[in-house]
Amino acid sequence: MHTSLPTPANPADALRRLIHLRWLSIAAMLGVVVLVPWLLDLSLPGRALLQIPAALIAINLLSLARARRLDEHRPTELFLQLAVDLGAWSVFLYFTGGATNPLISLLLPIVAIGAATLSPPFAWALASLAVAAYSILWDFNEQLDIYDSGLAVHWHLAGMWLTFAVSAGVIVWYIVRMTAAIRSRDQALAEAREARLRSERIVALGNLAAGAAHELGTPLGTMAIVAGELARNPALDDDTRADAELLREQIGHCKAILGNLTLRAGSLRAEGGETLAADVWVSGIIERWRRLRPHVALTVQCDCGPSAPQLIADTTLEQAIHNLINNGADASPDGLACEIAVEAEHLRVRVLDRGPGMPDPPLPAAPAPESPGKGLGIGLLLAFGAVERCGGRIRFSDRPGGGTIATLTLPLSALRP
Structure with missing residues (x-):
């Protein structure tokens, strides 16, 4: 069985973190140049040493400008920066002082x-360069003159x-x-x-629905004829x-739904819905639901402001709202x-029922379909898929006094024509 190596961290993010760390290196170098002569009464080659943080400042400014322009960087660039x-x-x-300096x-x-950010070849190459630098500094360096050996040992330990x-x-x-x-990446x-996986389940349900729509046409027609004769x-x-x-x-409503199934399943959002005011759109969904379940009392409160925003009547979202009301009923x-x-550039639809309340454990973010008769199954799965496709969300909470509140939130930016 083939086992792939873990992918190194994103070079762009690693480069940005390295730029922040380089400012710390620059500050440390400047601190050594300024503080060590004062604390240890040592003479440092200040002119030569100051050129090093100055060069790093120039390199860091160029790297910062490049990191802001580009989103992706090659791993080679990160290796060169290190x-x-x-x-x-x-x-x-x-x-x-070379290897005798505790700053080594x-x-x-x-x-x-x-080692944490580079691929294995680059990581080993950087480690080899570090070992080579340490070895060279062991013999080749500019020694510092410290007259008090006891003080030198004390400050060396402090430096370590x-x-x-x-x-x-x-x-x-x-x-x-x-x-x-x-x-964060693993969560994404x-x-x-x-x-x-949810999309695959929805596609499978769509295939089953197409077959069911084809097979239900004949028995529904027969039932309509019999019901008409009885009436x-x-x-x-x-x-x-x-x-x-x-x-x-009701049979007529079923036949109309099956007749529109094919058209709704294949239509694009821009082609499949007309432009309506938000309150008119949701009110139309509610009225169609009432025709299907006239015996269930539904109280509606609409507050979309004096000028309701114009939205595209997305048929999949209509079905999502219909399913939430149906589950509440x-x-x-x-x-x-x-x-x-309408609140803060969002359309919010809340369905409040007096049912048994939230299950234990609570509903997941997108529940899997359950067996018929339990509720909160296929219809809710489809609702989650349609709402999340538009950048919205569905949340459930307990209703004070008993029952459940289903809150559907849709961004107006995704619904505007």
Whole structure:
């Protein structure tokens, strides 16, 4: 079985983090040049040393401008940037005692960053450069003259402690930032995988629906004929004929839905809906639902402002709102409420029922279809798919006093013509 190596971190993000760390290196070099002569009464080649942070400042400004222009960077560029930092510290250490300078431990964070962000060949190459620099500085360096050997040992140990603390802080900061970026990427991948699986289920349901629409045409026609004959039969009492007429009307709605199924399934959003005011659009959905379930009381409250925004009547979103109301009616057949409002560039539809309330455990972000009769199954799955495609969301919460509140939120920017 083939096992792929883990992909290195994004070079663009790694370069931006490296630019921030380079400012810390520049500050550390300037601090050494300014503070060490005052603390240790040492004479440092200040002119030569100041040229190194000056060069790093110029390189960092150019890198910053490049990072803002480009979104993607090649891994080779990140390796070269780390090699520049390694070379700058090596030159700085050459003028300040070489391998005897405790600051030489600062080469280790550069190697650690390279190991965390570069591919294995580049990481090993950077480690080899660091070992080579350390070895060269062992014999080739400018020694510093310290007259008090006891003071020299004391400050050397203090320098070792300081470089250890700085190295540990830099490594932890960088690894924590990189780990957070990896977790964010993994979460995005998991969400994309869930969306793909959900889309596959919806496609499978669409194929089944097409076959069902074809097969249901004949029995629905037969039922319509029988219901019509019963409604016109004078031998039946008035209540029975009224029930037969209602049955014929509902069969007519079913045939109309099946007749529009093919047209709705294949139409594009821009072609499949007309432009309507938000309140008119949602009110039309509610009226069509009422014709299908006239025995369920539905209270509607609409607050779309004095001038409701114009929206494209997306048929898939119509079905999503229809399914939410239908699920609320299944849970609360004695009555439910629907609130429509436009708030902060969003269309918000709330369905409030007096059913059994939220299940335990709560509903996931996008539930899988359940068996018929349980509710919150295929219809809700389709609703989640349609709403998420437009950048919206569906959330469920407990209703005070018992029941559930289903809140559908849609961005107006995705619905405007």
